[in-house]
Amino acid sequence: MSELKKNNIHKESFISGIWKQNPLFVAMLGTCPALAVTTSFEASFGMGLLFLFVVTCSNTLISLLKKIIPEEVETPCYIVIIAAFVTLTKMFTNAFLPELYSSLGVFLSLLVVNCIVLGRAQAFANKNTVVDSILDGIGNGIGYTIAISIIGIVREILGTGMLTIGGIFTFIPKFSIPVLKFVNSSGVVVYDYSMSLFTNPAGAFIVFGLIVAIIQANKLHQKNVESVNKKKELALKKSQALEKGAN
Amino acid sequence: MANAITAFLLAIVSSMLIDNVVLNRFYGICAFVGVSNKVKSAFSMGVAVVFVIVFASLICWPIYTFVLTPLNIPFMDTLTYILVIASLVQVVGLFIKKYSPALYKSFGIYLPLITTNCAVLGVVQNNTDTGLNFALSMANAIGTGVGFLVIICVFSFIRMRLEESNVPKAFRGVSIALLTAALMAIAFMGFSGIIS
Amino acid sequence: MSPVVNWIVAILVILFFLIVFIVSFILYKKTPPPKGCEGMEPSDEKCHGCEQEGCHFNLYYNKTSMKCTEKKNSDKTEENEKENK
Numbered sequence: 001m002s003e004l005k006k007n008n009i010h011k012e013s014f015i016s017g018i019w020k021q022n023p024l025f026v027a028m029l030g031t032c033p034a035l036a037v038t039t040s041f042e043a044s045f046g047m048g049l050l051f052l053f054v055v056t057c058s059n060t061l062i063s064l065l066k067k068i069i070p071e072e073v074e075t076p077c078y079i080v081i082i083a084a085f086v087t088l089t090k091m092f093t094n095a096f097l098p099e100l101y102s103s104l105g106v107f108l109s110l111l112v113v114n115c116i117v118l119g120r121a122q123a124f125a126n127k128n129t130v131v132d133s134i135l136d137g138i139g140n141g142i143g144y145t146i147a148i149s150i151i152g153i154v155r156e157i158l159g160t161g162m163l164t165i166g167g168i169f170t171f172i173p174k175f176s177i178p179v180l181k182f183v184n185s186s187g188v189v190v191y192d193y194s195m196s197l198f199t200n201p202a203g204a205f206i207v208f209g210l211i212v213a214i215i216q217a218n219k220l221h222q223k224n225v226e227s228v229n230k231k232k233e234l235a236l237k238k239s240q241a242l243e244k245g246a247n
Numbered sequence: 248m249a250n251a252i253t254a255f256l257l258a259i260v261s262s263m264l265i266d267n268v269v270l271n272r273f274y275g276i277c278a279f280v281g282v283s284n285k286v287k288s289a290f291s292m293g294v295a296v297v298f299v300i301v302f303a304s305l306i307c308w309p310i311y312t313f314v315l316t317p318l319n320i321p322f323m324d325t326l327t328y329i330l331v332i333a334s335l336v337q338v339v340g341l342f343i344k345k346y347s348p349a350l351y352k353s354f355g356i357y358l359p360l361i362t363t364n365c366a367v368l369g370v371v372q373n374n375t376d377t378g379l380n381f382a383l384s385m386a387n388a389i390g391t392g393v394g395f396l397v398i399i400c401v402f403s404f405i406r407m408r409l410e411e412s413n414v415p416k417a418f419r420g421v422s423i424a425l426l427t428a429a430l431m432a433i434a435f436m437g438f439s440g441i442i443s
Numbered sequence: 444m445s446p447v448v449n450w451i452v453a454i455l456v457i458l459f460f461l462i463v464f465i466v467s468f469i470l471y472k473k474t475p476p477p478k479g480c481e482g483m484e485p486s487d488e489k490c491h492g493c494e495q496e497g498c499h500f501n502l503y504y505n506k507t508s509m510k511c512t513e514k515k516n517s518d519k520t521e522e523n524e525k526e527n528k
Binding site: 028029030031032035036076079080083084086087090091105106107109110112113115118200201202203204205206208209210212213214216217220 | 270271274330373417423425426428430
Binding site: 314315318319320323326327330331333334337338340341344345348351355 | 449452453456457460461463464467468470471474475476477478
């Protein structure tokens with residue numbers, strides 16, 4: 001019985017970070033990079049992967065040290081640990097993926113004050129075991145990567161008309177998938193329906209606002225369905241009670 | 248001398264209007280969206296942010312130039328900056344608590360929240376990443392702070408009007424605020440050609 | 444300078460700033476707010492946009508409840524509207 005419970009807790013802490021408690025769309029944290037680096041799909045995907053690395057590592061280390069750090073100086077210690085991992089990530093990215101480093105700019109350093117990383121450390125990692133913290137970190141990282149990639153894909157397709165892969169991750173040969181804009185092999189533009197508003201900052205706000213509205217509409221619809229079901233159950237119970245009373 | 252002062256003022260205006268901190272550079276979004284619909288708390292948050300950004304740049308740029316670079320450890324900048332910003336916030340808060348209850352009433356409670364504001368660390372890191380000299384860094388910092396204050400106050404005025412109007416249910420709350428920010432961003436695009 | 448000396452200097456610099464931070468952090472927590480300002484909490488107003496853990500750095504934030512009271516009020520009004528309909 002306790003083994004079943006343990007498996008369930010592991011699964012829950014992993015899956016909740018991906019969809020139900022998605023850190024970007026549900027908890028609305030970490031929105032600064034989500035609007036700034038999503039002009040291209042590859043940059044946002046790279047940002048998500050680096051975020052996954054930082055969250056998992058910091059969760060692990062903080063969970064390992066949770067009994068040593070006194071409670072009054074929690075926040076300074078967490079900040080130092082997270083900043084150390086972010087510096088590591090910066091040096092790693094500068095060495096192996098320099099195009100990603102130059103396209104992310106200062107937002108790689110801003111992972112230090114990302115609300116998600118600090119929030120996960122203070123809400124989860126200092127109370128749970130190491131395995132749970134690792135799973136929670138990976139789950140949140142995957143959720144954030146999916147969310148930020150969705151915004152990146154939408155903005156790139158609507159804004160430039162083509163989905164370019166291989167521009168930043170140079171080990172993949174560069175190719176573009178034409179969606180709204182098609183350029184002939186001889187350089188002639190066949191059709192071009194792209195809207196350059198979406199590569200501007202205003203487009204970022206529009207895309208993000210619409211996605212949040214869609215998710216909120218979904219939540220309201222589910223609440224509606226639940227309350228209708230509850231009313232039906234209550235009505236059923238009342239009629240059953242009346243029948244019993246009549247009998 | 249007049250040339251230098253003009254350049255300084257132009258730099259302030261450029262980082263305040265043209266390259267706006269929230270609408271173009273996307274720095275303080277969480278505080279920007281999370282600020283309440285009341286103008287007073289928006290103003291307090293903005294004033295506190297100006298305070299912290301200016302003091303933080305005042306201290307962090309000399310630390311980078313005179314401590315980190317001569318000692319050959321420039322990679323330690325992120326860690327140093329965040330520690331300096333956090334301790335600066337605590338020290339400023341300490342002074343305000345002890346010596347100025349009026350200032351504490353107006354923005355004291357927002358001070359610890361500004362440590363995790365992207366704008367402070369973003370401006371400080373940007374100053375040294377792009378290699379600006381001291382005067383331009385201070386101009387950047389002042390422009391960013393004042394720009395944040397202006398934008399947050401305008402935004403809270405607009406949100407007060409939005410509260411009273413009939414917004415569709417799916418858009419209530421954060422979503423309509425983001426779409427309003429999109430319209431503000433389009434409006435601010437008009438400033439882009441001012442300084443040639 | 445050799446790399447070893449580099450590392451030692453880096454660690455010393457970070458330790459210095461960390462100690463300054465810890466000292467100022469503890470001093471700030473221990474001084475009471477000035478008279479007439481006790482009990483001021485930004486958590487109700489600040490949490491308007493963020494769902495739950497956005498206010499973790501706030502020293503006065505209520506970590507046990509971790510709920511935003513303004514959000515609860517808006518949910519209640521929506522339920523009231525549906526019941527009235």
